[in-house]
Every structure is written in C-alpha cells, then in structure tokens.
Amino acid sequence: MADAPVTRTARTKDAFQALARAQLPRLLALARRLTRDGAEDLVQEALLRGYLAYGTLDVDEAAGGWLRVILVNVHRDRERKRARTAEEVPVADAEDFSLYRTLVDEDPFPYSDTLHLDFLHTFTREDVRQVLLRLPEIYRTPLVLCHMEGFSTKEVAEMCGAPLGTVLARLHRGRKAFEREMWDYAGDMDLLKQGRTP
Amino acid sequence: MTEPSAPVIPCDQAVRQLWEYVERAVNPVDHARIEDHLAICRQCCGEVEFIKHLRQLLASQTSDDVPPEALRHLDRFVEEL
Numbered sequence: 016m017a018d019a020p021v022t023r024t025a026r027t028k029d030a031f032q033a034l035a036r037a038q039l040p041r042l043l044a045l046a047r048r049l050t051r052d053g054a055e056d057l058v059q060e061a062l063l064r065g066y067l068a069y070g071t072l073d074v075d076e077a078a079g080g081w082l083r084v085i086l087v088n089v090h091r092d093r094e095r096k097r098a099r100t101a102e103e104v105p106v107a108d109a110e111d112f113s114l115y116r117t118l119v120d121e122d123p124f125p126y127s128d129t130l131h132l133d134f135l136h137t138f139t140r141e142d143v144r145q146v147l148l149r150l151p152e153i154y155r156t157p158l159v160l161c162h163m164e165g166f167s168t169k170e171v172a173e174m175c176g177a178p179l180g181t182v183l184a185r186l187h188r189g190r191k192a193f194e195r196e197m198w199d200y201a202g203d204m205d206l207l208k209q210g211r212t213p
Numbered sequence: 214m215t216e217p218s219a220p221v222i223p224c225d226q227a228v229r230q231l232w233e234y235v236e237r238a239v240n241p242v243d244h245a246r247i248e249d250h251l252a253i254c255r256q257c258c259g260e261v262e263f264i265k266h267l268r269q270l271l272a273s274q275t276s277d278d279v280p281p282e283a284l285r286h287l288d289r290f291v292e293e294l
Contacts, residue, residue: 032291032292032294036291039284039287039288040279040284043279043283043287044274044279054283055283055286059287059290062290062291062294063294066294110229111228113228114267115259115260115264119256131259131266135266135267135270138270140274141278162268162271162272165272168238187232190232193267
C-alpha cells in the first residue's frame with residue numbers, strides 16, 4: 016500500500032489564511048458544541064494561537080486536526096479559569112437510565128413499528144446540539160471529541176489533561192446523561208407530540 | 214471435571230456496560246459475560262442496535278450547519294490576521 020502523501024508548504028501568512036478559511040466551518044461547529052456562549056471568540060483565539068505556532072506544524076495533511084486540538088486546548092484553559100477545579104457532577108438518575116427501555120415503556124409512537132428510529136429521527140442537528148449543551152461540561156467535552164470528532168480516548172485524555180481512567184468514567188456518565196437528556200429534551204420541546212421529521 | 218460456568222449476568226448489569234461493549238472497551242471477561250447475556254436476551258440485543266444508531270447520530274453531526282453571519286465574522290478576522 017502506498018504511503019499517504021506528506022507535504023509541507025511554506026508557513027506563510029497566506030498559507031495559514033487559506034488553511035484557516037478551509038477549516039472555519041468545522042472549527043465553528045466544534046466550538047458551538049463545546050460551549051453555549053462565545054463560540055466565535057473561542058475560534059478566534061484558537062486561530063491566533065494556531066497562527067503563532069504555524070511554523071511547528073509538521074505536515075499539511077495534519078492541519079485540520081492540529082487546529083481542532085488547539086481549539087480544544089483553548090476551551091480547556093478557559094474552563095479551568097472559570098471553574099478552578101473540574102468537579103465530577105452527579106448526573107441525576109442517569110447511571111441506570113436506558114433510553115431504549117424508556118421508549119419501550121412509554122411508547123410515544125403507539126402506531127409505529129420502528130419506535131426507536133422514529134424517536135431519533137425527530138431530532139434535527141440543532142436539537143442534538145441543544146441536548147449536548149444541556150450536559151455538564153466535563154461530560155460534554157469527551158463525548159463531543161470521541162463520538163463526533165473521532166479522537167481516541169487516549170488523545171482526549173491528553174487534550175483534557177486528565178488520566179485515561181477519568182476520561183473513560185466521564186465518557187460512561189456522559190453517554191448515559193446524553194440518553195437521559197434526549198428523553199427530557201423531547202418532552203420539553205414537544206417533539207413527541209409533533210411527531211415531526213427533520 | 215469442568216469448572217461450573219458463571220451465572221449469566223442480569224439485564225441491569227449488562228445495560229450499564231452496553232455502550233462500552235459496542236465501543237469494544239470492556240475487558241475480555243466482561244465481554245464474554247455480556248455476550249452470554251445477549252445470547253439469551255432479545256431486549257438487550259435491541260438495545261445494542263439502538264446504541265449503534267445513537268453513535269451514528271452523533272458521528273453524523275460533524276458538518277452541521279453553522280450560522281453564516283458568524284462564518285463571515287470569522288472570515289474577516291482571518292483576513293485581518
């Protein structure tokens with residue numbers, strides 16, 4: 016199998032601007048999932064840090080992931096300043112919650128043969144983002160990075176500056192809390208009554 | 214003489230680990246216990262499939278729509294770097 020191409024263009028201002036422009040939608044989407052307020056500021060600070068460190072980027076092909084890691088680091092630093100310590104937040108009743116079983120028990124679409132898929136299809140992308148934003152930050156960040164951005168748990172541990180075991184525990188709680196929040200959000204937003212499709 | 218096999222774990226114990234099972238993030242012993250449970254529990258098999266759909270839902274969000282105005286602001290910011 017041929018090796019993936021490895022290129023290193025000159026680290027000029029023009030080259031960084033082209034890179035940044037190409038990555039803007041993805042960076043902004045990530046920032047909007049990580050934080051409820053200040054997503055634009057977060058991207059701007061990440062771009063500034065990226066520009067200053069552009070010379071250290073080894074290969075062009077890694078540029079997108081490199082900028083996303085910088086953005087997560089900026090977010091982590093801000094969260095650390097905001098809350099002096101990242102406390103484990105109890106997620107009420109989420110540990111034993113099962114969205115699958117709740118749907119079976121509550122049966123919100125009694126005439127459906129595909130109850131569980133119908134439930135998921137009521138969620139637009141914006142709904143999913145809003146559900147994520149309801150989660151405590153320490154659970155939201157690993158969930159977004161692992162399940163939406165494709166980083167490994169080891170990479171997330173490095174980015175969050177937390178031991179791997181801590182990240183795995185937060186992911187576990189975060190997934191359960193996500194299930195719980197999906198159910199609560201559907202009720203709060205009347206998604207089940209409307210039976211809407213995205 | 215063969216060793217007696219461990220009793221099959223109950224649903225609540227399996228459900229707590231199904232995400233990690235789907236992620237292949239459980240140790241071999243727990244993995245085998247969950248497999249034994251799934252062999253006899255249709256509901257937990259359904260839950261495994263549902264978790265796979267939930268993972269797809271999350272993974273499919275990477276290119277979601279972002280506000281055009283915010284993108285324009287950021288584009289201007291890049292221009293002024």
